[in-house]
Amino acid sequence: MRIGIRACLVVALLGAAAAAAAVPGASAASAAAGAPVRSVEGIDEYRLDNGLTLVLFPDASRPVTTVNVTYRVGSRHENYGETGMAHLLEHLVFKGTPTHADIPGEMRRRGIRFNGTTWLDRTNYFASFASDPDTLAWLLALEADRMVNSRIAREDLDSEMTVVRNEMESGENNPLRALMQRMMSTAYAWHNYGNATIGARSDVEGVPIERLQAFYRTWYQPDNAVLVIAGDFDPAHAREVVAATFGQLSRPARALPATWTREPAQDGERHVVVRRIGNTPYLGAGYHVPAARHDDAAALAVLAQVLGNTPSGRLHRALVEGGRATGVSAVHYSMDEPGYLMFLAEAPADADLDALQRELLALLEDAAATPFTEAEVDVARQRLVTGQRLAMRDPNAVGVALSEAIAQGDWRLFLLARDRLETVTADDVARVAATYLRRDNRTSGRFLPSDSVERTAIAEAPSAEALLQDYRGREAVAAGEAFDPSPANIDARTRTWTLDNGTRVAVLDKSTRGQAVQLRMTLRLGDETTLHGEADAGSMAASMLMRGAGGLDRAAISQRLVALQSSLQITGGASNVTVAATTDRDNLAALLDLVATLLQAPTFPESEFEQLRTQAITGVRSSMTEPGTVAGQAMRRHFDRWPPGHPYHVAGFEDQLAVLQALDLDAVRGFHRRFYGMGDGATIALVGDVDAGAVRAQLDTLFGDWNRPTPFARIPQPYHAAAAVRLRLETPDRPNAVLLARQSLRIDQDHPDYAALVLGNHILGGGGMKSRLADRIRQRDGLSYSVSSSFDASALDDAGSFSAYAIAAPENMAKVEAAFREELQRLLDDGIGEEELRDALDGMLRARRTGRANDAELVAQISGNLYLGRTLAYSAEFEDRLRALTPETVQAAMARHLDPAAISVFIGGDFGGKDADAAD
The missing domain is CATH 3.30.830.10 (Metalloenzyme, LuxS/M16 peptidase-like)
Structure with missing residues (x-):
């Protein structure tokens, strides 16, 4: 069946490619799948007649496929007056072709995670998705199409111009980034490496569309591109589709321009x-x-x-x-x-x-x-x-x-x-x-x-x-099994048990590439009474764990992780601590020993404490002039219901500085001594190539009798209403402004409307580059580089929230806010279409499957389920709830819970001191 489907698909693509041949730049060139060039460490290279390089890296151990197209053109290749052109093209090729009018929307409908990046020497476009031959074929056809048929139209450039300017302004907000760019432009007197990839504002605003189109036609060609397909796919099928799509593009007659500028030896500091x-x-x-x-x-x-x-x-x-x-x-x-x-x-x-x-x-x-x-x-x-x-x-x-x-x-x-x-x-x-x-x-x-x-x-x-004339590489890294990321299979393969002290453990043992293993541990500490006044000491304690433990100092811990070929992060605060690690089968036991040492025997060196406190103080002071941080602080304080001393209380900037200045190392050590340990509420999850029996015995030894001195009890966070406000906060000398909006909702994850609100928000602003807010504010109005909305609900309390985010130039913020409110009201009044709902739902379900195929995401989901008493069957049931939705039920749910008049708005930026409201 799969072979027959593929054969029909290739025939269809050949027909599409023949139609594309009528467009300038394409021809009925040989459909050969490319001549083999070399194979190194399990990676195979082919060369098509038109010059395209095809690189295949098959591995069925994770059911995700990634397609990456790299063009050898970046800001280095731009001419006088054309800086930023490579980056502009990266934006405009998402605007569509004659046969793909809405690329972000088509991507989202198929659950594809995608983006593009531009750098000094190259531009690349990458997309990942849950493995599927049809999706791969569609994506390859799209990439071949936009390689030579992108519109690059004047109206698209005009609409995207403000978005690119906003991205430029966002970068200018970062003082360190600005210093680095000024240093580069001073160091390079002649070479284009001295130019920022995003370009000069005057060039970006003034470039004639004809120059941009000529730049596109020169560099976006098969002989200047490398197509990489990696992950779970059939190489033979992939080569057939590449031949039927990219193989039909003509090899251009032009010779690629060479770059010959070299920076002369610097003659003084x-x-x-x-x-x-x-x-x-x-x-x-x-x-x-x-x-x-x-x-x-x-x-x-x-x-x-x-x-x-x-x-x-x-x-x-x-x-x-x-x-x-x-x-x-x-x-x-x-x-x-x-x-x-x-x-x-x-x-x-x-x-x-x-x-x-x-x-x-x-x-x-x-x-x-x-x-x-x-x-x-x-x-x-x-x-x-x-x-x-x-x-x-x-x-x-x-x-x-x-x-x-x-x-x-x-x-x-x-x-x-x-x-x-x-x-x-x-x-x-x-x-x-x-x-x-x-x-x-x-x-x-x-x-x-x-x-x-x-x-x-x-x-x-x-x-x-x-x-590389004689380079042969090494033996390829061992691949893992072809794993089915369905909820039923994950539950069937996952073993769970409880340590003697009540800690819940889950292990999903599966063969992975390089025998990789993902670890996730969560400690849950104290209760509302015992944690009063302990938030800052708890946060500092978590941050200090990797700065010294047992007989190891900070440098030795770092070196130990290098020796174990592992990565490790420990984060947390007063009420919880999370350990996230990546390792392999051979090093797992030693890594668990190290984690136990870090958690149970930290030394809290005084010198490291002073470094961390100074860094924290510097961080707070830096954030006091950043629009996003200032607006976020104002929003959190507005919705804060907790009194000072409560572990969830939101302190102002000055209070944060005062607490940090007064914080004592003995208080940090005391917090660890009184609260750290495991038991009911603590969770340990592993996904990857593990010996479950050996892991069980080791976890029993390391953590089975490590009990909390102070009992844990979850602190409820029920719904809390807050009156709507609108605050504009002045942050001088910041050319990029930030808008945050929020409404508190009385809802939990078991509420009948929960699924409808998840999908409705995805359509409104949760779909990345393809959503109503992105279509309006980024694509059509060209006001913002980044705009989104989000919906969240607790699994345990009747508390949720709807929020929105956007960046823009300060002078455009009023338009952004108005457009946000108009699009929200339009959805509440007019609802959504059947096709729009189905496209969003299909994309969301595909994206969720892709997430389950990512072991780092999967281990976090399994860990959370342990605490909540859920399995992946809950996810399957939730997806069934999504599939049962109609446009009417989504609109009705959104109308029941979202009230534009109840949404608070917080805007930070440089408004010249006019009509700005202060908030600490």
């Missing part, structure tokens, strides 16, 4: 100063380095880790632990052409910036004076290699990750980079530090005169073809 309203100073220093294919690239990546990693890097140990900075980082721009290595430091508001910059530059440019040890290089190297290995466990992530390697010349560079990393030595790191971290190769915020000069010539990297 440069500096840049950015002055803006805010509370947090930053310092940076950047250096020119070779391209990604150069022999030095791997050593430079390790050098960035050795110096810039938190918590084991030299900068963190010297500056953050020394109390002069609150945070440090390193950014390595490893590009197709000579790139950049940048180091950044966040400082306290009262820092001596002169002294801090001198120490920062000394640590960088005199780094080789303190010999790099094999131990610190090994930790940095293994951290990078572990990141590569974790990525290789997920074919869908690899499908997208290959975009950067493709932009650098060849997808195999992703694998070669891993190989090169493994051979980096301390001598290599010392050599590249001495070669590139030099005064006259530096751009920073300081200028110092000198009588001598230095020159750092950046060597040219070899071509990808020459570099």
Whole structure:
């Protein structure tokens, strides 16, 4: 049956491709599925006659398929007056073709998760969906169509212009991002890497549509594209469909334009100063380095880790632990052409910036004076290699990750980079530090005169073809089983039990790629009375757990995770703590031992406490000038029903600062001693390649008798009404404004209207780029880059909420708010159509299936179900409730619960001080 369906589908696509041949740019070229080029580590490459490169990475262990199309064109390829053109095209190809008028809507109807990104060397479009041959065929036909037939129309450019400007303004709100861009533009006098990918505002606003169309026709062609299909699919079927779609496109007659500009050796240190309203100073220093294919690239990546990693890097140990900075980082721009290595430091508001910059530059440019040890290089190297290995466990992530390697010349560079990393030595790191971290190769915020000069010539990297001529790769990572993510199968495969202290455990044992395992643990602590006044100590305790435990300090914990090829996060507050980890079968037991140590035996080092408190204070001060944070704070305080001291109380900015200043380390230690432990309400869930019997025995040993000193009782959060308000909050010198809206609802997840409200909100504003709000405010009016609505209801209390979010230029906010209210009222008054409902429902059900196929999402769902006493059968029943909905029942439910007059609105932005209401 499946073979017959595929054969009919290919015939249909061939007919569609023949019709496309009548459109300029397409022809009845050979439908050959592409000639095999090479196979490396389970990844196969083919080349079509028209120049398209096809890369297939099949793996049936997770029923999700990812399609990624990478075009080798980014902001580097833009000409004078055309900056931002590559990014504009990324937006406009979503506007449609003659045969696909509503691409976001068609994607949503099929439950496809999609997006596009633009960077310096490339543009890529990726989409993931629950594995389905028909969806794959449809998506490949779409990508082939919009490769050459996108409208790129004047009216689409006009409607999208404000959206792109809003995205630009959103980036300008970030002071660190602005500093990094100014440093890059100062460091690159000639090369386009100095231009922001989003472009100059004047270019974006003034580009003639003819120039944009010509840019599209030049670069969006099969000989400049690499199509990657990864995950669960039939390679033979995929090649047939690619031949019937992409294979029908003509190879263009033009030759791709070459880029030849190279930045000359920098002839002295440069500096840049950015002055803006805010509370947090930053310092940076950047250096020119070779391209990604150069022999030095791997050593430079390790050098960035050795110096810039938190918590084991030299900068963190010297500056953050020394109390002069609150945070440090390193950014390595490893590009197709000579790139950049940048180091950044966040400082306290009262820092001596002169002294801090001198120490920062000394640590960088005199780094080789303190010999790099094999131990610190090994930790940095293994951290990078572990990141590569974790990525290789997920074919869908690899499908997208290959975009950067493709932009650098060849997808195999992703694998070669891993190989090169493994051979980096301390001598290599010392050599590249001495070669590139030099005064006259530096751009920073300081200028110092000198009588001598230095020159750092950046060597040219070899071509990808020459570099990879004899490259064969390694043995492919072992694939997992073809897993059915249906609720019934998940429930049938999941084993549950209870530890002696009442902790609930669930294990879904299945074969996964690379033997990957996902872990989720939740501790639930205290009650409304015992937690009174403990919220800040509880939050700080959770944040301190990975900063020292047992005989390990923060750096040793980080190194231990690298050695275990695992990732781990611990988050939480006063009432709960969540552990989320990714590992593999061989390292699971050791990781569980480490988690037990972190939870049960934290040491709460005083130096780490002071670092964390300083960072928290800096974070609060920074957020006091950010529109989104200020509006969010005002909204949370308006709906706050809890008195001061209650664990759910929302404190104002100044109160937060005062509490942090007064917080005592003994209180944090005391919170852990009085509240941490497991029992009724605590949950542990694992999904992946595990030995369930061994896991059960280990969990019994580690946590079975770890009991809470203080009992746990859930704090109810019943419905709480709040009068509607409208507040406009002034945040000077922020060109992007943020709108938040909310209405409290009396509803829970078992309410008869719950499913209807979920689907109704999805249609209104919950469908990503395709929703009524997005169609109106982003696509038609072109006012906002990001607009959405959401609906939430408690599983345990009769409390829910409807909310909305949008960003826009301050002068456009009144239009955004009016459009939001008009679209909501239109849905309440006029309802929705049958086709609109079915398209939204189908897309939602497909997306839910995709979520269950993602082990990280699935383990969180299983963990939540343990606490709620549910199984995946509840999800199946909920989906049946969704399928039973009609346009009338959805409209009626929305009308019963949503009241535009009861919605509170909070807007933060720079309105010139006019009519702004203050809120703390």
